[in-house]
Amino acid sequence: MSLPYHILKVCGGVVFAARAGSIYSFNSDLEYISAWEYPVKQQQQTKGQEASATEQQKESSAADGPPTKRRKVESSQEAAPSNGSGDAEGAGAPETKPKKKGKSYTTPTDRAFVQGLYSTTDGRHLVAITGSDKTIRVFEHDGAGNLRLLSERQMPKRPCDIAITPDNRTILSADKFGDVYGLPLIESEDGQWSKETSAAQQKSRSATPAASQAYKPQANEFTVHTVRNRKALENQKLVLEQRAKEEKAEGPQFEHILLLGHVSMLTAIAVGTSPKNNKPYIITADRDEHIRITRSIPQTHVIEGFCLGHDEFISTICIPPLRPDLLISGGGDDELYVWNWVSNQRLSKTDLLKEAQKLAPEMAKLAVTRIFATRPKQINKKGDENNKSDDHTLVFVICERIPAIFCFQLKDSETTLQHAQTIPLPNGNNPLDVEYLHSSPSPRLLVAVDPNSITTSSTENTTEPAATTTTPSLRVFSLEQGQWHPTEQVIKGPEPSTGSSPEESNPITVQELQKILYTTESLRKTATDFE
Amino acid sequence: MGRSKHNKREATADTAGDKKNKRQKREDYRTALRENGSTELPRKKHYRQRAHANPFSDHKLIYPPHPELMNWSSMYPHYVAEEGPADQAQTDAEVLPDRDSEVLKPKKLTQDVEVADIGCGFGGLLVALAPALPDKLILGLEIRVSVTQFVEDRIKALRAQNEEQKLYRNIAVLRANTMKFMPNFFTKGQLSKIFICFPDPHFKARKHKQRIVSTTLNSEYAYVLQPSGIVYTITDVPDLHEWMVGHFEAHPSFERVSEEEQEADPCVTIMRTETEEGKKVERNQGKKYVALYRRLEDPPHE
Numbered sequence: 068m069s070l071p072y073h074i075l076k077v078c079g080g081v082v083f084a085a086r087a088g089s090i091y092s093f094n095s096d097l098e099y100i101s102a103w104e105y106p107v108k109q110q111q112q113t114k115g116q117e118a119s120a121t122e123q124q125k126e127s128s129a130a131d132g133p134p135t136k137r138r139k140v141e142s143s144q145e146a147a148p149s150n151g152s153g154d155a156e157g158a159g160a161p162e163t164k165p166k167k168k169g170k171s172y173t174t175p176t177d178r179a180f181v182q183g184l185y186s187t188t189d190g191r192h193l194v195a196i197t198g199s200d201k202t203i204r205v206f207e208h209d210g211a212g213n214l215r216l217l218s219e220r221q222m223p224k225r226p227c228d229i230a231i232t233p234d235n236r237t238i239l240s241a242d243k244f245g246d247v248y249g250l251p252l253i254e255s256e257d258g259q260w261s262k263e264t265s266a267a268q269q270k271s272r273s274a275t276p277a278a279s280q281a282y283k284p285q286a287n288e289f290t291v292h293t294v295r296n297r298k299a300l301e302n303q304k305l306v307l308e309q310r311a312k313e314e315k316a317e318g319p320q321f322e323h324i325l326l327l328g329h330v331s332m333l334t335a336i337a338v339g340t341s342p343k344n345n346k347p348y349i350i351t352a353d354r355d356e357h358i359r360i361t362r363s364i365p366q367t368h369v370i371e372g373f374c375l376g377h378d379e380f381i382s383t384i385c386i387p388p389l390r391p392d393l394l395i396s397g398g399g400d401d402e403l404y405v406w407n408w409v410s411n412q413r414l415s416k417t418d419l420l421k422e423a424q425k426l427a428p429e430m431a432k433l434a435v436t437r438i439f440a441t442r443p444k445q446i447n448k449k450g451d452e453n454n455k456s457d458d459h460t461l462v463f464v465i466c467e468r469i470p471a472i473f474c475f476q477l478k479d480s481e482t483t484l485q486h487a488q489t490i491p492l493p494n495g496n497n498p499l500d501v502e503y504l505h506s507s508p509s510p511r512l513l514v515a516v517d518p519n520s521i522t523t524s525s526t527e528n529t530t531e532p533a534a535t536t537t538t539p540s541l542r543v544f545s546l547e548q549g550q551w552h553p554t555e556q557v558i559k560g561p562e563p564s565t566g567s568s569p570e571e572s573n574p575i576t577v578q579e580l581q582k583i584l585y586t587t588e589s590l591r592k593t594a595t596d597f598e
Numbered sequence: 599m600g601r602s603k604h605n606k607r608e609a610t611a612d613t614a615g616d617k618k619n620k621r622q623k624r625e626d627y628r629t630a631l632r633e634n635g636s637t638e639l640p641r642k643k644h645y646r647q648r649a650h651a652n653p654f655s656d657h658k659l660i661y662p663p664h665p666e667l668m669n670w671s672s673m674y675p676h677y678v679a680e681e682g683p684a685d686q687a688q689t690d691a692e693v694l695p696d697r698d699s700e701v702l703k704p705k706k707l708t709q710d711v712e713v714a715d716i717g718c719g720f721g722g723l724l725v726a727l728a729p730a731l732p733d734k735l736i737l738g739l740e741i742r743v744s745v746t747q748f749v750e751d752r753i754k755a756l757r758a759q760n761e762e763q764k765l766y767r768n769i770a771v772l773r774a775n776t777m778k779f780m781p782n783f784f785t786k787g788q789l790s791k792i793f794i795c796f797p798d799p800h801f802k803a804r805k806h807k808q809r810i811v812s813t814t815l816n817s818e819y820a821y822v823l824q825p826s827g828i829v830y831t832i833t834d835v836p837d838l839h840e841w842m843v844g845h846f847e848a849h850p851s852f853e854r855v856s857e858e859e860q861e862a863d864p865c866v867t868i869m870r871t872e873t874e875e876g877k878k879v880e881r882n883q884g885k886k887y888v889a890l891y892r893r894l895e896d897p898p899h900e
Contacts, residue, residue, distance in 0.1 A: 244807070246814065328814025330653060330777040346899050355778050356663065361817075362899060368850050369896050370821040372780045375664040592656045 070575065071540035072515040072560075073584055075502040076184035078193060081212040082502065082513060083186075084541065086560075088179030088197055092212035095506055096262035097513070097543065097558045100212035103172060105179050105197075137335070178575065180583050183228060187235040190584040192217075192252060192325060194229060201225045205252060220252055220321050230336045233347055236260070237364065239326065241333035241351055249364060252325040261322040264364060326367040331355040334398070334590065335384045338363065341409045342392050350394065350408060352381040354590050358396060360408055372411040377404065380590040387440035387460045387477060395462060397435030399591050403464065403475075405482055414482040420487055423469055430469075434587040437465040440477070443510060461487075463501045466586045470495045472514060474551065485516070490544065490551045492516055499584060512551055517584060519577055624744075631751055637758040642720060645748035650798060651741040653777045653808055661779045668783055669704035670711065673770035674735055677707045711735040711784070715793040715820075716776050716810060719874055721769075723750035723795055725756065727873035728769045730864060734790075738771040746773040765890050777810065780818055787824040791865070794842075796875035799835045811842045813849065820851035823893040828855065831889045834879045839887035846891045855890035863890070 074085035081100070082093040088105030089242040166262045171319045176576050178199060185194045193214060206214040224242040231238055231252065237260075245519065251260035251587070331353040339360075340347050347363035358374035358381060361367050377401030386394055386408075394408040401420035423430050440462045460486055462475040470492045475484040493499055496516040504511040518540055543556040651657070662668040663881040671678045713731060714817065715723050718738030727736050740746045748769040790865055797810045806812075811831070819829055831842045831854065846852045870876055870886055878900045879886055 325813060327817060330810075330815065344899060357781065359781075366850075366897065366900065368817050368820070369899075370786075370817050372786060375782065378663060 069518075069540065070580070071499065071517050071519070071584075073517070074181050074184050074501040075500040075513060075515050076186060076193070077502045077504065077513075078186040079190040079206060079210060081210075082504070083184055083193060083212075084515065085181035085184055085195070086540075088181060090181065090184070090193075090195060090206075090214060091561055092214070093558065094212060095504060097541070097556065099559055099561055101214070102561050103206065103214045103216065109365065149545075178579070178583060182226075185229055185231060185262055187231055187252065188233065189235060192235070194231065194252070196229055196240075198225055203229065203238060203250070205238075218321075220323075221319065222248065223319060227333050228336045230338045230349070232338055232363065233340060236345070237264070239336055239338065239349060241336035243332050245331050245333055245353065247326045247328065247333070247336065247349065247351060247367075248323050249326045249367075250321065254321060258322055258519050261324065263289075264324055324391040326364065327351070329353045329355075329357065329358075329359065331357065332590075334380065334382050337384050337386055337394075339386050339408060340391055341395070343409055346543045348408075349382060350386075352384050352396060352398075354380045354592075356381060358384065358394070358406070358408070360411065365572075374404075374406045374408055374411050374413065376413050380592070382435055382587050382590060383438050385438040385440050385462075388442045390477065390479075392459060393477075393482065395440065396398060397438050397464065399432065399588075401433065401436055403438070403484060405477075405484060407482075412511050415484070417475065417484040418485070419464065419466070419473065422473055422486055423466060423471075426469065426471055426491065427487065432591075433469065434467040435464060436467050436587045436593070437463070437500060439463045439465075439501055439503070443503075444505050461503070463503070465498045465501060467585050468497055470497050471497055472501055492542065493553050494518075496542075509546045510530075511546070511554075514542045514544065516540060516542050519580065628702075628747065628751070637755050639755045639759075640748055640751040642748060645720075645744045647742045647744040648687045653741065657741070657772070657775060659775055659779070661774060661782045661783065665781070665783055665785045667704065670770075671705040672708050673772070674707055674711075674767070676764070676767040677709060677735065679706045679708045707735070709735060710788055711737045712789055713737070713791040713793070714739060714784070714789055715795065717794065717797055718749060718771060719796075720745060721752055721771060722850055722872050722874045722877070723767070723793060723869060724749065724769045724771065724869045725752070727865070728766045730868055731735075732768065734768060736769045738769070739774045739776050740771060741773065741775050743773060746771055755793070775828075777815060780822055784822040786821055787827075789822050790824055791830065792819055792823060792827070793830045793865075793869065795830070795869055795873045796879075797830050797833065797838070799830075799833070799838045801837070806841075809838075809841065811845050813845055816845060816849040816852065819851070820893055825893055825895045827893045829891045829893070830865060830869055831891070832873075832876070832886055834875070834884045834886055836885075836887065838891065843889050846889070851894055852891040852897070853894055855892050860888065860890045866890070 070087050072084040072086045072091070075084045076403040082097065084091050084093065084094070089102060091102045094100055118350070179197050180199065181195050182198045183196045186192065187194075188211065191208055193208050194206045197204070201224065203220045203222060203226060205217045207217050208214060222240060222242060224244040224246070226240045229238055229240045236252055237249050238252055240250065242248070249264065254260075293486050327349065329351065333351055333353050337350045337351040338347055339350050349363050349367065350358060351361065352358045356375070356377040357375075358378065359435040360371045360373065362369040362371060364497045374394065374396070377396065377398060377400055381396050381398040383398070384394055384396045392407050392409045393414070394406040395403060396406065397403045397419070401417040401418060403419050404413055405415045405417070419435070420430065420433055423433055443459075443461055458479045460477040460479075462477055464473040464475065466473070472490040472492070473486070474488040474490060476487045477484055490512075492514065494598070496518055498514050499517055500515040501515045504513055508530050516539075539557060541558045541560075543554045543558070544551040545554050546552075624644045628640075631638070631640060712734045713727065713736040715727075715738045716735065718724055718740050721738055724738045738749055740749065753766055753769055753771060760766055772783070792862060794810055798808070800806060800808050823829070829846065831839075831846075833839050833842070843854075847854065855863075866888060870888065871880070876886065
């Protein structure tokens with residue numbers, strides 16, 4: 068079966084689309100450019116090699132010789148020829164990646180799916196997170212759709228969402244355990260980022276005092292007299308030494324710093340710049356209905372406030388472009404909320420369930436998965452002065468397992484979302500992601516759809532692998548007289564390279580796929596636990 | 599589910615029957631205590647519960663979505679402000695302009711809760727603080743249901759016993775998971791004192807994330823504390839003491855209160871001697887480690 072594209076990201080004139088663990092690029096006419104494929108072969112081989120590789124590494128690490136791990140060899144080979152381009156700030160950085168232990172790869176049965184694609188504001192770098200291996204990958208983007216892997220960093224816990232600071236230097240990774248870590252976009256050789264960041268953070272907050280280190284056996288060689296006790300003491304010391312080693316290996320080896328944390332699963336993170344003082348803030352949302360506003364680096368210990376009022380989990384937040392003080396949030400509630408996050412005030416609620424019920428009257432609850440806001444470029448026919456008065460932001464919303472895209476307008480003078488159109492998807496397919504193409508003469512909407520969602524009963528046929536569908540997984544919509552209409556534009560993806568794609572060597576069942584693609588509703592709390 | 603299991607077993611197994619009886623006895627005792635309006639102090643043996651609760655699980659907790667929607671009036675009935683409905687509507691509009699009209703705004707108090715005892719246990723500190731801080735509203739927060747009920751009944755009885763002196767009207771208890779929901783109850787800078795007394799030590803390294811003091815949680819304590827507000831910590835576990843000191847020390851929003859000032863604070867004496875754990879440690883002639891931290895002003899935003 069063909070896996071659908073499930074994440075989209077427009078970066079300059081290039082469209083990136085993720086399918087399973089791999090990333091494909093298309094130009095603005097949606098012609099395929101290139102691909103970065105998730106290293107699946109490696110994954111299977113590493114298992115066998117692991118033991119010997121780690122053995123070798125032990126020996127060679129002291130001599131500082133060439134890296135023995137496959138992964139490192141490959142990336143440095145890749146890096147070498149293009150090193151002369153020198154447009155990245157930390158040129159030469161990728162060769163000296165921090166050492167990783169052999170456990171970097173999880174079992175092959177774990178499906179690697181890109182969970183999010185992000186780009187820097189300058190479009191030079193693309194960042195991808197994958198859930199199953201908890202890894203953040205940074206790519207260099209040449210501006211023409213070609214990606215070069217710069218670094219892979221495995222986080223201690225699964226990242227749920229990331230944001231990149233406005234200066235494009237730091238990745239903020241919000242994880243499943245509620246913590247936000249900062250890590251440099253480009254790893255520097257001498258730890259410059261860490262030095263600057265932690266110095267700025269006044270006292271290094273990541274250097275939390277370790278309590279367990281303090282333990283020492285109370286006895287020593289002089290106080291122990293019997294042979295047995297001496298042996299016991301020696302043993303104890305050995306255990307302690309081993310434990311110390313293990314502890315060292317536990318934390319990630321790359322530069323990172325703990326910035327803030329909730330005692331709840333984080334679901335979304337954003338960086339906003341307050342129009343009041345022009346300072347950046349970190350906005351985090353969690354499963355326990357909180358939206359927290361924290362000062363950005365270096366003062367992440369200062370919580371400025373909370374935007375409270377959601378009754379159910381929050382799954383996604385969005386700061387509309389050119390409305391920097393607004394925040395749109397959605398999740399398990401029936402409504403979308405619009406906040407002024409600077410003053411922690413809720414400005415409006417928009418009933419989304421009502422719109423969804425127009426499609427499916429029996430619907431009782433919904434789970435918002437995407438809120439995407441964009442600024443349509445005004446293409447003026449007559450003069451440009453007249454149009455200024457009704458400038459607006461377009462907001463597109465996707466809910467889990469609802470085969471439509473909800474389109475709202477946010478006028479510049481207002482703080483309420485106005486429902487503009489509900490765009491039903493052909494064949495009743497579920498949307499997975501949406502992007503907006505500022506193309507002329509008229510803009511287009513690119514939607515990643517799940518072609519396997521045609522029949523609802525397919526979820527029940529558990530073992531049956533999904534039938535090969537001819538339904539395209541990328542859909543284009545065009546704007547005609549103010550309404551979005553589906554086009555028949557066919558997007559040709561890459562030719563499947565035989566044997567290398569994960570779906571061929573190990574076909575995925577529909578149920579498995581659904582489990583991976585539809586995770587938002589499961590954030591809802593079920594009150595079963597009493598005491 | 600658990601209950602039907604018990605019922606089935608009751609007929610055959612004596613032990614299960616005993617358990618059920620015990621539970622039933624407890625429930626009967628508690629309802630009797632409540633219904634009779636008894637002024638008798640509750641007895642701990644009817645409120646036993648295991649000592650730990652998982653702060654990460656979704657307990658069936660009740661908490662307001664926003665501090666403004668917290669109904670304090672039933673907990674501090676003697677402090678309810680007499681307010682005209684017009685006033686109410688006005689303050690309502692200030693906080694949440696589009697708040698649904700059907701949600702009734704809870705009655706306001708004449709003053710806000712200012713002191714919080716996080717993990718108040720059986721309420722020893724609360725009861726001792728009530729007369730010591732007579733003009734402050736003090737709130738105990740506890741995650742365990744039965745223990746919270748005990749403190750509730752204890753306060754009720756104490757209020758009834760001291761009706762004339764008007765004592766114990768300034769203390770109340772609430773079941774809550776403060777690690778998750780503190781900002782749902784308190785606004786920024788609302789508290790002047792936070793007590794963290796004999797918290798669960800969570801000895802295992804992998805349970806350290808569950809400790810009530812951590813780098814990231816300290817930022818939340820700083821959020822609800824007003825500048826120059828104080829966090830009181832006490833424990834009999836040296837490791838945990840070091841942990842708490844280390845984490846508050848490393849947090850830029852806090853500075854340690856000098857020993858001189860610490861010893862002069864009457865609350866420190868109460869904390870040492872009046873908490874249940876404190877008394878237990880005393881009986882066993884254990885050591886108690888105290889550390890106080892003052893909330894600093896936020897630095898100017900760079």
